[in-house]
Amino acid sequence: MRTITLQVRFVAPIVVGLTTTVIAALVDHIPWEGWPQLLLSFGMIVIASLMRIPDPRGSSVTPSSVLFYLVIYIFNPPTVLLIVGAGRTVGYVLSNRGWAPWRAVFNGAQVGLSAAVGALVFGLLGGNSGHIDWPRDYPALLAGPLAHQVVNNFFVAHVLSRWRGTPFLRTWVDGVRDLFWPNLLSIPTATLVAILYTRFHPGAVVAYLLLLPFQWRALGLYIRRRQLYEQIIDGLVVATDANFPVGAGKGHARRVARIADAIAREMRLSESMAESVKFAALLHDIGMIGKDDLLARPVVASEDAEELLDHVRVGAEIARELPREEIAEAILHHHERFDGSGYPGGLRGEAIPLAARIVALAEVVDSMAFGIYPHPTAASWASIISHVTLEKGKGFDPDVVDAFLRSLDRDPFAIEGWSPSASDVARSPGLSWMATR
Amino acid sequence: MHRRKAELAEVGLLLVGGGSLGFGLAGLDETNLVRFTVIVALACVAEWLEVRFGPFEGLTLRPVVAFIGLWGGGSAILMLAGLLPIAFVGIPLKRSSPRHVLAQLGRDALALWFGFLVYQNFVNSTVWPMPSMLTREVAARVSSILAFWTLLIPLQAFGLGLTEGMHFRSALQHLLRHAWPHATILTLVAVMLSYLDAGFGIMVMGIAVVMLVEAYYPWKLLGEQRGVLTTSLQMMAQAVDLKDPYTSNHSRRVSEYAVRLARAMGLPEVEVERIRIGALMHDIGKIGISGRIIRKPGKLTDEEQVIMQGHPLVSASIIEPLEILGESAEMVRHHHENWDGTGYPDGLKGEEIPLGSRIIFVADALDALLTDRPYRKGASRAEALAIIRRNAGTQFDPSVVEALARIADLL
Numbered sequence: 001m002r003t004i005t006l007q008v009r010f011v012a013p014i015v016v017g018l019t020t021t022v023i024a025a026l027v028d029h030i031p032w033e034g035w036p037q038l039l040l041s042f043g044m045i046v047i048a049s050l051m052r053i054p055d056p057r058g059s060s061v062t063p064s065s066v067l068f069y070l071v072i073y074i075f076n077p078p079t080v081l082l083i084v085g086a087g088r089t090v091g092y093v094l095s096n097r098g099w100a101p102w103r104a105v106f107n108g109a110q111v112g113l114s115a116a117v118g119a120l121v122f123g124l125l126g127g128n129s130g131h132i133d134w135p136r137d138y139p140a141l142l143a144g145p146l147a148h149q150v151v152n153n154f155f156v157a158h159v160l161s162r163w164r165g166t167p168f169l170r171t172w173v174d175g176v177r178d179l180f181w182p183n184l185l186s187i188p189t190a191t192l193v194a195i196l197y198t199r200f201h202p203g204a205v206v207a208y209l210l211l212l213p214f215q216w217r218a219l220g221l222y223i224r225r226r227q228l229y230e231q232i233i234d235g236l237v238v239a240t241d242a243n244f245p246v247g248a249g250k251g252h253a254r255r256v257a258r259i260a261d262a263i264a265r266e267m268r269l270s271e272s273m274a275e276s277v278k279f280a281a282l283l284h285d286i287g288m289i290g291k292d293d294l295l296a297r298p299v300v301a302s303e304d305a306e307e308l309l310d311h312v313r314v315g316a317e318i319a320r321e322l323p324r325e326e327i328a329e330a331i332l333h334h335h336e337r338f339d340g341s342g343y344p345g346g347l348r349g350e351a352i353p354l355a356a357r358i359v360a361l362a363e364v365v366d367s368m369a370f371g372i373y374p375h376p377t378a379a380s381w382a383s384i385i386s387h388v389t390l391e392k393g394k395g396f397d398p399d400v401v402d403a404f405l406r407s408l409d410r411d412p413f414a415i416e417g418w419s420p421s422a423s424d425v426a427r428s429p430g431l432s433w434m435a436t437r
Numbered sequence: 438m439h440r441r442k443a444e445l446a447e448v449g450l451l452l453v454g455g456g457s458l459g460f461g462l463a464g465l466d467e468t469n470l471v472r473f474t475v476i477v478a479l480a481c482v483a484e485w486l487e488v489r490f491g492p493f494e495g496l497t498l499r500p501v502v503a504f505i506g507l508w509g510g511g512s513a514i515l516m517l518a519g520l521l522p523i524a525f526v527g528i529p530l531k532r533s534s535p536r537h538v539l540a541q542l543g544r545d546a547l548a549l550w551f552g553f554l555v556y557q558n559f560v561n562s563t564v565w566p567m568p569s570m571l572t573r574e575v576a577a578r579v580s581s582i583l584a585f586w587t588l589l590i591p592l593q594a595f596g597l598g599l600t601e602g603m604h605f606r607s608a609l610q611h612l613l614r615h616a617w618p619h620a621t622i623l624t625l626v627a628v629m630l631s632y633l634d635a636g637f638g639i640m641v642m643g644i645a646v647v648m649l650v651e652a653y654y655p656w657k658l659l660g661e662q663r664g665v666l667t668t669s670l671q672m673m674a675q676a677v678d679l680k681d682p683y684t685s686n687h688s689r690r691v692s693e694y695a696v697r698l699a700r701a702m703g704l705p706e707v708e709v710e711r712i713r714i715g716a717l718m719h720d721i722g723k724i725g726i727s728g729r730i731i732r733k734p735g736k737l738t739d740e741e742q743v744i745m746q747g748h749p750l751v752s753a754s755i756i757e758p759l760e761i762l763g764e765s766a767e768m769v770r771h772h773h774e775n776w777d778g779t780g781y782p783d784g785l786k787g788e789e790i791p792l793g794s795r796i797i798f799v800a801d802a803l804d805a806l807l808t809d810r811p812y813r814k815g816a817s818r819a820e821a822l823a824i825i826r827r828n829a830g831t832q833f834d835p836s837v838v839e840a841l842a843r844i845a846d847l848l
Contacts, residue, residue, distance in 0.1 A: 195637060228760065
């Protein structure tokens with residue numbers, strides 16, 4: 001956190017200075033005679049900043065983005081800068097995140113600037129502030145909010161990239177991409193409210209905020225259910241772990257999930273695929289549940305070893321209960337080798353499901369690192385990496401190996417110092433996956 | 438007998454649905470073709486958003502769009518926007534069976550017709566004195582869509598009675614309890630949107646529908662999460678059942694039987710859900726018991742017997758702290774109590790045993806009898822029923838056994 005504060009101290013004065021200068025220079029362009037409308041929008045932004053809705057698709061959203069778009073549509077850039085900057089600053093202070101005046105002002109100025117850029121783009125593309133001409137304004141209606149988003153993410157990425165030690169450009173692009181859909185989906189809402197605001201009555205914006213509690217009720221219920229679901233998966237993971245007699249096996253499933261997740265992200269898999277990979281990694285040894293008596297013996301006899309290998313079949317049968325077929329497939333094939341010498345199917349190359357290829361690598365890495373059967377002792381990182389590299393194209397998919405090595409380069413923290421829990425697995429990515437650090 | 442009734446009802450609904458679609462198509466003229474297309478497209482978007490109240494269908498936003506079509510364009514648009522999306526969205530996206538889609542078509546057609554008749558009656562009739570044209574129109578709109586819900590929900594409950602073996606009354610109660618807040622809100626939203634349509638044009642109304650769908654999305658997620666919860670519980674149960682290959686899917690079948698039994702006995706849906714979860718989780722306590730004891734084919738030693746008999750207690754203590762599941766802990770704890778008081782863990786007797794436990798006990802026994810074991814073949818249905826009947830009053834609750842006899846051919 002200290003690095004962030006430094007960062008803020010360095011950049012914040014520039015941003016805040018720029019904001020105040022722009023407002024002071026263009027103060028004549030602000031339509032003061034319409035002060036009730038300015039005050040209304042300001043008040044709504046303050047209130048919206050206080051209403052945090054946990055968003056199941058991302059981290060958490062406030063209804064404020066809809067209001068930002070609204071003011072982008074109906075006011076000129078300097079007015080937007082003033083309203084959003086001031087509203088956001090006050091909202092930040094009131095939202096009980098501790099007393100940090102600099103951060104509040106910086107946050108306000110930063111969001112205000114990006115909204116003003118959005119309003120500028122809206123105007124440049126022919127959007128007529130104060131009168132939405134649907135559907136002629138269609139491009140402007142889309143571009144304004146998106147410009148706001150891109151600029152806003154520029155500031156956020158600036159701070160985040162320093163904090164996480166990731167390249168700036170990539171952090172920026174990732175940030176924009178993660179928030180693209182939620183933001184795009186807010187545009188129709190904002191357009192509608194803007195139309196009602198300008199053609200009917202500004203009070204429409206209040207009506208919009210009144211609709212939110214109904215949505216909240218569902219979200220609250222949903223999140224409780226989701227937690228229960230996570231508890232169930234957690235319970236299964238604990239039950240699987242309990243079958244490993246030695247201490248090193250504890251937490252194996254979660255660590256494997258962490259590694260597999262890092263690889264899946266590195267390979268830029270789709271959201272649902274990445275989630276399947278995580279679930280498959282968490283549950284890959286679930287078929288061990290009935291085999292506790294075998295693992296408890298000090299030496300594993302050869303016929304018992306045969307039965308242990310059967311855990312992939314049992315595990316797949318258990319996971320077939322889940323609605324996603326690919327999870328069961330990944331569990332079934334997580335002991336296949338890329339060259340076709342694995343089990344149970346002896347599949348080769350691309351015939352092995354991708355999720356299974358990822359889990360296979362992640363499982364070996366963790367087993368070596370912690371000395372889990374069949375690896376007798378814990379291996380060093382250097383020897384793990386040389387083993388993985390050596391097995392590239394033999395035991396493991398070369399693409400997966402490359403992705404794994406890249407993810408180590410990019411963020412060694414993701415693998416080494418992990419303290420993973422199953423509860424962050426079911427969560428969507430976005431900002432939340434970095435929040436777990 | 439059940440099947441016969443269901444088929445008859447389906448044929449009837451099919452005729453109604455087909456007739457209404459034909460009527461709708463016939464009533465379409467060229468002047469409103471663009472409007473018609475937009476409305477049907479919006480209705481498809483709205484149909485995608487389904488709020489489920491249980492493992493069966495719930496309500497969608499489609500009627501909102503269909504009725505806006507009626508108020509601004511006439512009965513043909515109402516019928517087409519109200520019916521076409523059922524097939525357009527239902528078959529490719531929701532993967533409903535054609536049979537199910539046909540039944541749904543007929544059912545919705547009936548309810549849409551009813552709504553239309555009420556609307557027409559309200560607008561044209563002079564029986565109802567109204568202060569102004571606007572009030573008359575608003576009242577007509579509100580009552581027509583309300584009339585739609587009023588007929589649709591009992592029809593849905595009736596269908597659930599035929600397909601799921603639910604009592605009409607408990608199905609209706611369940612649906613009403615969950616549906617009425619949505620029906621009320623959607624009625625208001627529909628009337629508001631129709632004025633948006635009239636005042637600002639169909640494109641603005643279209644954005645509003647998209648916004649409505651977006652705003653309703655959490656409710657869809659919530660409904661889906663219910664299904665995910667059940668499947669993940671099934672997975673947990675299956676992990677335990679597979680400790681012995683002979684008991685694969687045991688818990689899932691027990692839960693199916695128990696749900697049927699509970700519905701046949703006319704229990705309210707809330708209780709049925711508890712029983713579903715309790716039956717799924719009844720053996721979860723075996724997770725800590727060594728596979729060696731569970732798979733042992735012969736007689737257990739006294740010590741092993743004690744371990745085995747501890748499983749209802751362990752099962753109950755596992756699920757107790759989890760909300761929603763916790764409500765089933767009590768019935769899981771007692772699912773091995775005998776009716777005459779000779780069971781375990783507490784030796785409860787007769788009515789002292791929770792009803793859910795008595796139902797799960799019978800369902801558990803039924804599945805154990807029907808499936809193969811290493812030392813014997815599974816019994817036939819008639820044999821299993823005879824064995825359970827013989828033990829009614831000693832081991833099992835006679836009223837549960839009686840319910841089982843009634844639905845035996847459905848299982």
